[in-house]
Amino acid sequence: MSVDILDVGSGNIQSIKNWIEKANISTRVLNKASDIKSTLLILPGVGSAGSYMKRLKLGRFDEAIFEHVDKGGRILGICLGFQIMSAYSEEDGGVEGLNFIDGYVERLQGNASHNSWEPIYVRRDELEGQSFNRQMNLSKKRILDGRVFYNHEYGFVNKEENSFSIPVSDALPKYSGLLVKDKIIGMQFHPEKSQITGLELVSMIL
Amino acid sequence: MRVGSTVLLKEQLCVQSYGWNMMRPLGSLQGVLDSLEEYQCDEVAIIRPVRKNDTLSLFGQDLQILRKIKTMTPISFGGGIRTIEQLKLLKGLPIERVIFSSAFLEKKNELVTLAKDLFGHQAIKCLLPIGYHDGTVCVYHSSEEKYLPLSSVDTQFIDELANEVILFDMFHEGSRDQFDWSILSEIPFATDKLIISGGVGTSTLRIARQKKVASVLIDNKVLHQEYSIFGYKHA
Numbered sequence: 001m002s003v004d005i006l007d008v009g010s011g012n013i014q015s016i017k018n019w020i021e022k023a024n025i026s027t028r029v030l031n032k033a034s035d036i037k038s039t040l041l042i043l044p045g046v047g048s049a050g051s052y053m054k055r056l057k058l059g060r061f062d063e064a065i066f067e068h069v070d071k072g073g074r075i076l077g078i079c080l081g082f083q084i085m086s087a088y089s090e091e092d093g094g095v096e097g098l099n100f101i102d103g104y105v106e107r108l109q110g111n112a113s114h115n116s117w118e119p120i121y122v123r124r125d126e127l128e129g130q131s132f133n134r135q136m137n138l139s140k141k142r143i144l145d146g147r148v149f150y151n152h153e154y155g156f157v158n159k160e161e162n163s164f165s166i167p168v169s170d171a172l173p174k175y176s177g178l179l180v181k182d183k184i185i186g187m188q189f190h191p192e193k194s195q196i197t198g199l200e201l202v203s204m205i206l
Numbered sequence: 207m208r209v210g211s212t213v214l215l216k217e218q219l220c221v222q223s224y225g226w227n228m229m230r231p232l233g234s235l236q237g238v239l240d241s242l243e244e245y246q247c248d249e250v251a252i253i254r255p256v257r258k259n260d261t262l263s264l265f266g267q268d269l270q271i272l273r274k275i276k277t278m279t280p281i282s283f284g285g286g287i288r289t290i291e292q293l294k295l296l297k298g299l300p301i302e303r304v305i306f307s308s309a310f311l312e313k314k315n316e317l318v319t320l321a322k323d324l325f326g327h328q329a330i331k332c333l334l335p336i337g338y339h340d341g342t343v344c345v346y347h348s349s350e351e352k353y354l355p356l357s358s359v360d361t362q363f364i365d366e367l368a369n370e371v372i373l374f375d376m377f378h379e380g381s382r383d384q385f386d387w388s389i390l391s392e393i394p395f396a397t398d399k400l401i402i403s404g405g406v407g408t409s410t411l412r413i414a415r416q417k418k419v420a421s422v423l424i425d426n427k428v429l430h431q432e433y434s435i436f437g438y439k440h441a
Contacts (some may be wrong), residue, residue, distance in 0.1 A: 009324075015300040018276045046302065051323045080326065113328055113369050114397075115420065116208065117248060147211070148281050149248075151302055153328045154371070193280045193302060195246060 001206060004038035006065075006081075007031045008055040012192070016044045016078070019192035023202045033064035039194045040206070041068050045080025049105070049154070049188030050092030052080055062098060064162055069100070076205070082179070091154050100184050102159040107170065108152070117147045118169040118189070122178065124204065127164050128188065130180045139203040146197030148189035150177070156188060207414060208421035209439045210249035212374075212403050213238055217264070218271045222425075223255060224380035238278045245435040247279060249303065251372065251403070251423050253333065254285025258351045265292055271350055272299055278291070282331055288314070288349060293321055305372065307333040308349035310364050318367045325416055331401070332368035334359075337377040343392040346376055361394045370420055371395050378405030379425055385410045390417070 003020050007013050007029050020027045020042070028038060043065070045052060056062045069075060077085050086097040089105035097105070108114060122144040150168065155175030158165045163181035167173045168188055179186040185205060189196040207243065213235070214221050220232040232238060235252070242250055254260075254268055266285050272283065284305020287293055296304065306314075310332045322330055331417050335346040336356070344353040364371060371394065378384040384405035393400070400412050403423035414422045424438055 009297070012300050012302055014273065015277075015302075018300065019278065022278075046325050046329060048323050048326055063380045115328065115370065141364045151280065151328050153326075190280065190302065193278055195243060198278050 001025055001040070002038040003027045003040045003042060003206075004036055005029045005044060006036075006061060007044075008052065008059060011156050012046060013044060015190075016042060019198060020158040020206075021165045021201055022199055023206055025206055026134060031059075033059055033061045036064050036068050036073075037193050038068075038073065040074045040076060041065065043075065043077045043081030043084070045078055045082065045084065046187055047080060048092050049080060049084060049089040049097075050094040053084060053095050053097070056084070065098065069183065072183070075100070075185070077184070077186045078192070079152060079188060079190060082188055083154060085184065085186055086156055089154065101156075101179065101186065102162070103157050103176075104159070105154050108155050109174070111153075113153050114155075114168065114172060115151050116169075117149050118177070119146070120148045120166070120177070120189075121145050122166065122204075127180055130164055130182055139206075141200065144197065144200055144204060146194070146200060148177070148187075148191065148194040148197055148201075150189045152188060156186065207419060208248040208409070209435070210251065210280075210421060210423045211237055211242055211247055211435065212251045212253055212423045212425060213242075214255050215252050216269055216272070218268055221255075222380065227382075229255075235271050236275050236277075239275060239279060239281075242435060243277060243279045246438075246439070247435050248299075249280040249282065249421065249423075250277075251282040251284070251331075251401075252301075253283075255303065255348075256286040257348050260286040260288075260349075261421050262289075262292065266295065269295055269299065272301070275300055284331065284333055287321075288317075290317055290320060293317060293324070297324075303329040303331055303369075304312050305331045305333050306368075307335065308347060310368065311345065311354065311359060313360055313363050314334075315363075315367075322367065327367075328369050330368050331370050331372055332364045333372045333374055335374045335376040337386065338376055338389075343389055365395055365399075365402055368399075370401055372401040372403055372423065375402075376405030379403075381405045383407030383409045387413060408438065 282303035
């Protein structure tokens with residue numbers, strides 16, 4: 001198991017590193033696209049979609065991410081890193097995403113801001129149709145039942161039929177909070193800042 | 207409603223403050239964060255209580271402490287972020303949200319907009335040290351060490367750029383249940399955008415829930431009984 005964390009110039013990289021290393025897995029923080037060599041690539045994400053995609057393209061990270069996926073590597077996108085895996089985000093006047101997942105990102109209904117802890121419940125057997133699941137070997141844990149921290153203004157509307165998705169919350173059922181499709185996993189919440197549940201989750205997905 | 211804590215970071219150590227003035231030491235930042243995380247504190251706002259005489263060097267020294275922390279609790283950080291040079295130093299720190307105070311009062315559009323690009327609009331908080339001064343609701347302008355009448359503050363600018371606004375009752379900070387709710391009648395922001403801090407106790411929490419504010423940050427007196435955070439959450 002090797003984990004690379006992509007550093008495109010913003011984001012709480014140190015928190016992601018700390019989170020993964022709590023599971024006794026070493027990480028590398030990369031700021032050069034050609035350095036990606038891991039089995040799991042993490043796209044952390046804070047900032048706005050427009051400037052994030054601009055930085056991805058400037059550093060040719062987008063091409064390297066496609067190459068990583070073509071070679072069978074797994075990807076974990078967190079928050080904005082999850083959103084840019086869609087086809088399109090309406091943030092910053094409209095931004096084209098990486099289009100790994102059929103879906104789009106829109107401003108939360110009612111122009112709301114969602115800064116909150118929400119309950120999460122995931123049964124591992126529900127992920128069996130996704131190849132991501134076959135590489136989850138670190139823990140035999142089968143059920144995740146806890147709470148996770150959200151801080152976002154845009155939400156991911158999933159259109160992918162053959163994917164596993166759970167909504168952000170009862171109040172925001174339109175948007176995916178956790179989405180797994182093949183070798184790609186996206187989290188709208190911040191697992192690295194979700195305390196005990198974040199720790200349980202990292203041992204489930206690695 | 208979230209229940210968190212403010213943590214004041216002064217010269218690389220945490221301090222407890224009374225009335226935004228008297229301070230006594232509480233220990234290392236990592237120790238404080240570990241204590242709060244143990245009792246599932248929802249969020250922590252780390253604030254440098256700096257005034258006019260803050261320097262880039264002092265700012266950098268505090269950031270060195272911040273850079274080393276290991277925590278899985280959501281962190282906001284602010285206090286003395288007044289230039290783009292300082293903002294860029296926040297890159298890679300284990301923080302999710304950025305707090306500005308003087309920058310909002312001085313309408314530093316370029317600085318706050320750059321922060322929005324780097325951290326996202328959802329990450330921008332405005333801190334207003336607030337209270338009645340000479341019978342008028344005033345905001346303390348830290349970098350100029352003076353009180354401004356709230357009426358002179360461009361609240362529309364704040365409303366547009368800040369995702370949430372921390373109302374920090376500076377005259378009741380460190381006291382129990384003395385947060386001055388009358389301030390809210392003068393505040394033009396939506397209640398669900400407000401974070402209440404200063405003079406928080408269990409009664410304050412109950413009122414905050416009724417008013418549906420976004421969050422309550424308990425003064426860091428909670429650190430003398432950090433286990434009480436659990437009680438506050440269920441107040």
